[in-house]
Amino acid sequence: MLDALTHIGTLHYLLVAAILFLIGMIGVITRRNVMIIFMCIELMLSAVNLNLLAFSRLWGLHGQVFALFIAADAAAEAAVGLGILIAFFRNRTTVNVDEVDLLKW
Amino acid sequence: MPPSSTDYVRILPEIVLAVWGMAVMFAEPLLGPHTSRKGLGVFAALGCLLALGATVFQAQPAYAGFGFYNMLRVDHFSVFFHCVVILVALSTTLMSLDYLPAHKIDKGEYYALILLGAVGMCLMSSAVELVLIFIALEISSIASYILAGFRRHSAESTESAMKYFLLGSFATAFFLYGVALLFGATGSTNVFRIAEVLNTSAHIEPLAYIAVALIFTGLGFKVACAPFHIWTPDVYEGAPSPVVAFMSTAPKAAAFAVLIRLVIDTASPNWFWVIWVAAVLSMSVGNLGAILQSNIKRMLAYSSIAHAGYLMVAFASASNRELGISAAMFYSAAYAAMNVGAFAVISHMAGSHERFSSIDDYAGLGRRSPALAAALTFFLLSLIGIPITGGFFAKFYVFSAALRTHLIWLTLIGLVNSGMGSYYYLRVIVKMYMNEPRTTAPVPPVRLGVGLAIAISLIATLWLGVWPNAILHYTQGAPTILAGK
Numbered sequence: 177m178l179d180a181l182t183h184i185g186t187l188h189y190l191l192v193a194a195i196l197f198l199i200g201m202i203g204v205i206t207r208r209n210v211m212i213i214f215m216c217i218e219l220m221l222s223a224v225n226l227n228l229l230a231f232s233r234l235w236g237l238h239g240q241v242f243a244l245f246i247a248a249d250a251a252a253e254a255a256v257g258l259g260i261l262i263a264f265f266r267n268r269t270t271v272n273v274d275e276v277d278l279l280k281w
Numbered sequence: 282m283p284p285s286s287t288d289y290v291r292i293l294p295e296i297v298l299a300v301w302g303m304a305v306m307f308a309e310p311l312l313g314p315h316t317s318r319k320g321l322g323v324f325a326a327l328g329c330l331l332a333l334g335a336t337v338f339q340a341q342p343a344y345a346g347f348g349f350y351n352m353l354r355v356d357h358f359s360v361f362f363h364c365v366v367i368l369v370a371l372s373t374t375l376m377s378l379d380y381l382p383a384h385k386i387d388k389g390e391y392y393a394l395i396l397l398g399a400v401g402m403c404l405m406s407s408a409v410e411l412v413l414i415f416i417a418l419e420i421s422s423i424a425s426y427i428l429a430g431f432r433r434h435s436a437e438s439t440e441s442a443m444k445y446f447l448l449g450s451f452a453t454a455f456f457l458y459g460v461a462l463l464f465g466a467t468g469s470t471n472v473f474r475i476a477e478v479l480n481t482s483a484h485i486e487p488l489a490y491i492a493v494a495l496i497f498t499g500l501g502f503k504v505a506c507a508p509f510h511i512w513t514p515d516v517y518e519g520a521p522s523p524v525v526a527f528m529s530t531a532p533k534a535a536a537f538a539v540l541i542r543l544v545i546d547t548a549s550p551n552w553f554w555v556i557w558v559a560a561v562l563s564m565s566v567g568n569l570g571a572i573l574q575s576n577i578k579r580m581l582a583y584s585s586i587a588h589a590g591y592l593m594v595a596f597a598s599a600s601n602r603e604l605g606i607s608a609a610m611f612y613s614a615a616y617a618a619m620n621v622g623a624f625a626v627i628s629h630m631a632g633s634h635e636r637f638s639s640i641d642d643y644a645g646l647g648r649r650s651p652a653l654a655a656a657l658t659f660f661l662l663s664l665i666g667i668p669i670t671g672g673f674f675a676k677f678y679v680f681s682a683a684l685r686t687h688l689i690w691l692t693l694i695g696l697v698n699s700g701m702g703s704y705y706y707l708r709v710i711v712k713m714y715m716n717e718p719r720t721t722a723p724v725p726p727v728r729l730g731v732g733l734a735i736a737i738s739l740i741a742t743l744w745l746g747v748w749p750n751a752i753l754h755y756t757q758g759a760p761t762i763l764a765g766k
């Protein structure tokens with residue numbers, strides 16, 4: 177029992193990543209502010225990075241390189257996402273997803 | 282060891298598209314604020330033609346095989362999807378030449394984004410390395426997010442971009458999580474190595490099952506198959522019509538290519554029932570949803586969900602590799618041809634601020650503009666699957682592949698759905714020819730750009746419907762060389 181707590185193995189990292197991913201997912205589903213939804217998606221991407229790094233301990237450097245690419249992609253996505261958010265805000269003056277309702281059914 | 286010159290030939294179409302895209306970006310600020318950007322559009326169309334030439338050059342047997350240290354692979358499969366994507370990009374560029382000034386969004390970035398998005402889609406079809414697949418997927422997605430919101434002073438367009446962006450990056454996160462788990466379960470990021478591990482090891486890690494489910498969630502979003510289709514109608518309704526022509530066909534074809542390479546070709550565990558259920562759901566949801574629509578773009582959005590379902594039927598029969606995969610490839614090409622054509626007509630009819638996008642606005646088009654009405658009728662008949670159109674043979678090959686792999690129920694459900702689908706396409710045709718026009722205002726004359734785009738789609742649809750053998754023969758060469766068999 178004590179050994180499981182003191183010795184940190186790959187599985188622990190995977191569990192933390194899974195929890196982080198779930199927190200992000202629940203946030204995307206329940207939050208109403210676009211900015212916070214956006215941050216929750218970033219949280220999910222961090223969970224993926226943590227996973228890749230943990231697996232790198234088993235399989236070698238591939239995972240770490242992949243994580244670098246994901247970090248770069250997250251930055252590109254953030255830039256585009258904020259641009260779209262600003263364009264939307266100029267038209268509707270709101271960032272609440274409940275009011276994103278021009279197009280439905 | 283530096284990459285050889287053969288390696289560069291293997292990404293030659295991508296190089297051409299990327300260089301052209303960046304050249305358009307650099308030229309854009311040099312033009313004055315009131316200069317027309319049509320020249321840039323023509324320049325971009327030229328780039329597409331060159332990239333098409335590069336693909337043909339690359340198709341020589343000497344260049345087939347792996348390139349860039351097993352990152353990508355040039356084969357029948359990749360060359361086929363390159364041609365589809367580049368032709369769609371070309372038609373979209375041509376139909377945008379007059380659309381952009383009419384909607385006061387005449388900006389050079391638009392053409393650059395189409396070209397750069399096409400780079401991502403081309404790479405998706407040739408990538409065999411998870412990292413490259415992911416990067417290519419993101420290049421294509423990010424370009425599509427921006428294009429969807431390109432009418433940035435319109436609330437509808439920005440709303441559609443925002444919905445697309447939020448749900449798209451949400452789906453990407455699932456895809457990535459799946460990819461990470463697949464790496465963990467197999468110890469490799471190379472598709473062929475993964476296939477080897479999954480096929481040879483006696484015990485498959487439970488992680489691999491979760492990974493396949495997550496990857497399918499992410500890709501299912503990109504191809505708009507049910508139950509991941511919710512975004513499609515909203516995004517297609519709000520986005521500019523030429524952009525919808527682009528993103529309802531090219532990224533979809535590319536995502537199907539990834540699906541084939543990553544899920545079906547690696548013989549991932551348990552993919553069959555997932556695909557089966559997705560096929561039935563997509564066909565039913567798409568066709569039932571389309572019947573209720575009054576906006577033509579929204580109707581075609583639901584129809585694109587239904588068509589993703591028919592494609593899934595082809596995938597479900599991929600246990601017979603030759604039949605299933607070649608039917609899927611043929612279907613994605615035929616769908617691209619007819620859908621781009623339909624949206625070319627719609628983008629011409631849209632009017633300023635996309636006012637005329639209700640089905641009622643098409644009433645009496647047969648008298649107001651016989652040529653446009655005839656073209657739209659032809660594309661709609663092809664979407665139904667009437668003989669001498671590409672849509673007929675596409676459906677025929679898909680359902681015969683399903684029958685030959687003994688998927689009787691799936692075929693039956695598909696045929697019932699096809700019948701249901703013909704109702705809403707025919708409704709538009711009836712409106713065009715049998716109802717009185719709503720306005721007497723003349724339809725604006727068809728300019729060269731839109732005309733060429735319609736002509737390309739028309740020829741492609743007709744060609745696939747009358748002489749399908751050459752294309753079919755080519756697609757049948759693809760599955761045998763996938764997975765190194």
